[in-house]
Amino acid sequence: MMTKKIGIYIGCVVLGFALSFIFFDYNNDQSKNTKNDTKNITHKEWTCAMHPQIKEQEEGTCPLCAMDLVLVPSDDSETSLSDNQFKMSQNALALANIETSEVNFSSEDEVIIKLSGIISTNKETDATQTSIFDGRIEKLYANYIGTKIRKGKQIGLIYSPELYLAQNKLLTSVSYRKTHPQLFDEVRNSLGLWKMTDEQIENVIVSEKPMTNFPIYADVSGTVTEIMASEGSFYNQGDPLFKISDLRTVWAVFDAYESQLGSLKVGQSLELKSKAFPKGITTGKIDFIEPILHTKKRTATVRVVIDNRDGKLKPGMLIEGSITSKLSKGVLTIPKTAALWTGKRSIVYLKPYPNKPYFEMTEVVLGQSLKDSYEVLSGLEAGDTIVTEGAFTIDAAAQLQGKRSMMNTIIETKNHQKNTNFKDSDLSTNHISIDWDMLKKDEFNLLIKDYLLLKDAFVTSDVKKTKHHANLLLKAINKLDLKKLPDLNKKNIEQLSNITKSISTINDLKKQRLHFKSLSTKIIDMVLNSKSLNDRVYIQFCPMADENKGAKWLSLDKKIMNPYFGDKMLNCGSVLEEIN
Numbered sequence: 343m344m345t346k347k348i349g350i351y352i353g354c355v356v357l358g359f360a361l362s363f364i365f366f367d368y369n370n371d372q373s374k375n376t377k378n379d380t381k382n383i384t385h386k387e388w389t390c391a392m393h394p395q396i397k398e399q400e401e402g403t404c405p406l407c408a409m410d411l412v413l414v415p416s417d418d419s420e421t422s423l424s425d426n427q428f429k430m431s432q433n434a435l436a437l438a439n440i441e442t443s444e445v446n447f448s449s450e451d452e453v454i455i456k457l458s459g460i461i462s463t464n465k466e467t468d469a470t471q472t473s474i475f476d477g478r479i480e481k482l483y484a485n486y487i488g489t490k491i492r493k494g495k496q497i498g499l500i501y502s503p504e505l506y507l508a509q510n511k512l513l514t515s516v517s518y519r520k521t522h523p524q525l526f527d528e529v530r531n532s533l534g535l536w537k538m539t540d541e542q543i544e545n546v547i548v549s550e551k552p553m554t555n556f557p558i559y560a561d562v563s564g565t566v567t568e569i570m571a572s573e574g575s576f577y578n579q580g581d582p583l584f585k586i587s588d589l590r591t592v593w594a595v596f597d598a599y600e601s602q603l604g605s606l607k608v609g610q611s612l613e614l615k616s617k618a619f620p621k622g623i624t625t626g627k628i629d630f631i632e633p634i635l636h637t638k639k640r641t642a643t644v645r646v647v648i649d650n651r652d653g654k655l656k657p658g659m660l661i662e663g664s665i666t667s668k669l670s671k672g673v674l675t676i677p678k679t680a681a682l683w684t685g686k687r688s689i690v691y692l693k694p695y696p697n698k699p700y701f702e703m704t705e706v707v708l709g710q711s712l713k714d715s716y717e718v719l720s721g722l723e724a725g726d727t728i729v730t731e732g733a734f735t736i737d738a739a740a741q742l743q744g745k746r747s748m749m750n751t752i753i754e755t756k757n758h759q760k761n762t763n764f765k766d767s768d769l770s771t772n773h774i775s776i777d778w779d780m781l782k783k784d785e786f787n788l789l790i791k792d793y794l795l796l797k798d799a800f801v802t803s804d805v806k807k808t809k810h811h812a813n814l815l816l817k818a819i820n821k822l823d824l825k826k827l828p829d830l831n832k833k834n835i836e837q838l839s840n841i842t843k844s845i846s847t848i849n850d851l852k853k854q855r856l857h858f859k860s861l862s863t864k865i866i867d868m869v870l871n872s873k874s875l876n877d878r879v880y881i882q883f884c885p886m887a888d889e890n891k892g893a894k895w896l897s898l899d900k901k902i903m904n905p906y907f908g909d910k911m912l913n914c915g916s917v918l919e920e921i922n
Contacts, residue, residue, distance in 0.1 A: 388413055389744050397744060412742065427694070427702045428745045430736070435699055438739075441731035442693050445722045447840070448675040453667050453710045453717070455605055457612070457644065459596030461659040464647065467588035469562040473577040474537055477502030480555050482573050484584060489566040491586065498558040498571075498583075505536050509552030516547060564588040567657065587657075592650045594626060594661050597641040601709040601719065604850055605667040606631060612646060612663040616655075624648060626663075673709075674718040674844070680730045681708060681716055682737060690722070691729040691736045701729065701736055703746050707856070707889075720856040720888060724840035725833060778831070778872035785822050786874045790896070792818045793865050794879075796845075797895055800858055800905035801912070805851050812846035812854075838864050855906050859893040866894055869921055878922050884915035894918070 388411035390396040390404035402411055430438075481499040484491055491497055515522075515529040533543055537559070546552055568585035571577065594614060598606055610628045632643040646663065648655060655661075682689050692702040706721030722728070729736050740747040778786065792815040799807035819839045824832050841864070844857045866881055880897050887893035887906035895905055902915040 389742065427700055428740055428743045430699045430701065430739055432699065434739065438732045438735040440729060440736065442727050443677070443680075443730045445674055445676055445718070445724055445726045445728060447724060447844075448673045448712065448715065448717070453605065453712050455602050455665045455667055455710060457596040457598055457602070457663040457665070459594050459644075459661050459663060461616075461648075461655050461657050461661055462593045462595045463567060463587040463589065463657050464591045464593050467564065467591065468567075469564065469586050470582045471497070471558075471561055471584040471586060473500070473558075473571075473579055473581045473583055475500075475502050475579050476504060476577070477556070478576045479571050479573050479583075482569075482571060484560075484566050485569070485573075487566055487569060491560045491563065491566065493560055493563045495560050496557045497560050499555040500558055500577075501555050502536075505538075505556055506552050506554070508533060508536065509546050512543070512546060513550060513552070558583075560586075562586055562588075589653065589657075590649075590651050592648050592655050592657065594646040594648055594663065596644040596646070596661075596663055597639065598631075598644045600635065600640050600642075601717075603631070603642055605710065606644060606665070610665055610667075612665045614646070614648065615662045615664075616659055618659060619654065673848075674722060674724060675712060675715040676706075676718055676722065676728060677715050677730045678711075680728050680733060681706070682733055691733055691740075692722075693727040693729065696727055701740070703737075703740060704728075709853075719853060720859065723837050723860055724844075725837050778868045778874070780826055780831070781872070781874065782823055783874040783876075785818070786868075786872060787876050789815070789818045789822070790865070790869065790875065790877075790879075793861070794896065794898060796858070797862075797897065797905045798903075800855060801903045801908055803851060803908035805849060805854070808851070808854055809846050809849075812842050816842045816846055834864060834867075856888065858895075858905065859888055862893065862895045866896060869896065875921065878920065880917050881919040881921065882915050883918045884911075886911065886914060 388398045388401055390411055396404055396411070398411055404411060477500040479498060480501050482497070484497045512529050512533060515526045519526045530543060536556075538556075542553065564586040565588070566584050567587045569583075570581075570585075571583035577583065606628065608628050608631060611625055612628065614624055614626055626646040626648050628644060629647045630643075630645040632645075635642050676690065680690050688706050688708050690704055690706055692704045694700060694702050704721055707719040709717035709719045711717075737747050792811065796808065796811040796815050799811045816839065819835065819842060822835060824835060827835070838861070841857050841861045845854050845861070848854050848857070869875055869879060877898060880900055881894055882897050882902060883892060883894050884904055884906055885892045887904075893906055897903065900917060900920075902913045902917075904912055904914050907914060
């Protein structure tokens with residue numbers, strides 16, 4: 343009995359310890375979880391997938407579309423990133439299958455330019471049939487578009503009170519034909535001005551009755567493309583009745599973009615295709631390039647004359663033309679998969695740090711479309727690392743994190759709004775100040791001297807001069823002693839060399855100036871981070887350069903001599919800073 347009681351006491355004690363352990367351990371866990379949750383809450387942020395500008399500190403729904411808010415991944419390091427930059431987790435990168443590559447010069451030597459246009463009548467064969475005298479249209483035989491007519495063929499009847507009176511005057515003059523033959527001849531000849539034939543005039547004289555309805559004869563042969571006249575309506579002399587065109591030849595009228603015009607010239611052959619004839623139609627040669635650019639569309643009309651004796655091509659048909667042109671050397675290109683288009687804008691995602699999962703949205707200006715790539719006019723430099731596969735996934739991640747993206751270039755917060763005005767610093771991978779005093783002083787100053795001579799060449803707007811001085815600058819760059827320089831300096835020198843090489847090989851002044859903008863950005867960075875400069879220089883800025891994006895340059899003279907416009911706007915700009 344005693345043993346049984348002892349067992350009960352021992353059991354109660356053990357149970358009490360167990361309950362105490364569970365209770366206190368649970369409370370400790372709860373306390374830890376509460377602390378952790380509190381810690382997490384302070385760093386958590388929710389946003390809307392459709393409206394990334396919405397940022398809330400707790401869960402809920404979007405005030406704009408009522409969708410559930412999603413959690414934004416927190417990372418203390420992101421606070422130092424710009425609005426264009428964001429970070430992705432390693433897991434997200436693995437799932438997205440992201441691929442990157444360096445921006446390089448094109449290995450292709452040909453470019454295929456594609457043009458879109460429409461079939462039009464040949465304006466040189468177009469004609470307008472007009473009324474030769476005042477009258478009322480009694481009958482139209484060419485009464486629908488597409489009617490084929492021949493020159494001299496009757497196409498209608500017209501009643502003219504004036505012609506009726508002129509015929510009566512003729513019949514009156516017949517009575518004194520023998521006594522006053524000269525007067526008779528004058529009256530008779532006047533009817534020829536109404537385009538009455540000798541046969542018709544003799545019929546009037548013989549029948550002694552004037553013609554009531556006068557036949558209308560076609561002035562040209564062709565196909566009726568427009569009808570302005572209608573039966574029963576009165577028309578004055580010279581009023582248009584029909585438009586007629588000879589469709590044995592037609593025009594293919596294309597819109598060529600500003601960036602394409604440099605590769606097009608009169609006499610070049612094009613391959614022509616239409617959806618109506620998928621296997622192809624024919625080839626044609628450029629007959630005319632409009633000398634004036636349409637300011638709203640930024641295009642110029644390119645015209646091709648096409649033989650259409652088989653009648654396959656109809657005015658109004660859509661048509662595509664492709665032309666193969668030689669590509670200039672030193673052209674930067676990116677794969678087509680890297681570019682995201684939204685209206686007139688093009689963006690790519692830059693990877694500014696090769697070993698870190700950071701990405702940066704960068705706006706670029708693209709030129710000609712090559713086989714598998716695009717020409718880059720501005721926004722990137724040789725050696726930049728960009729996303730070539732998975733760009734849409736990167737863009738979606740940027741939207742979810744409330745960063746600038748393809749669909750959202752304006753970042754809004756509760757307190758302020760920022761607009762994306764891209765600057766030179768946004769277009770460069772060099773976000774870190776680099777010390778350039780490790781370069782030899784004489785080599786550094788020779789480099790700056792050759793840069794300033796190149797700048798002066800751009801002021802003259804002379805392509806030969808700019809190419810010549812770019813070659814001199816390239817030689818100065820190649821002579822730099824890079825042995826003691828860190829890798830980051832070497833990479834910048836390499837990019838400097840590639841940009842200068844582009845200027846020395848391109849024959850298009852506009853493209854040269856876009857590269858000069860990138861060159862100036864790097865040269866200014868070198869000057870600002872070096873104490874080796876011998877002369878005083880001025881950093882100058884033109885807000886209208888590069889299509890109003892603005893651009894900087896260095897000058898020895900305080901007076902503005904604009905290298906981006908030359909004589910067109912020689913003194914446009916201002917001095918930003920003086921460097922002693």
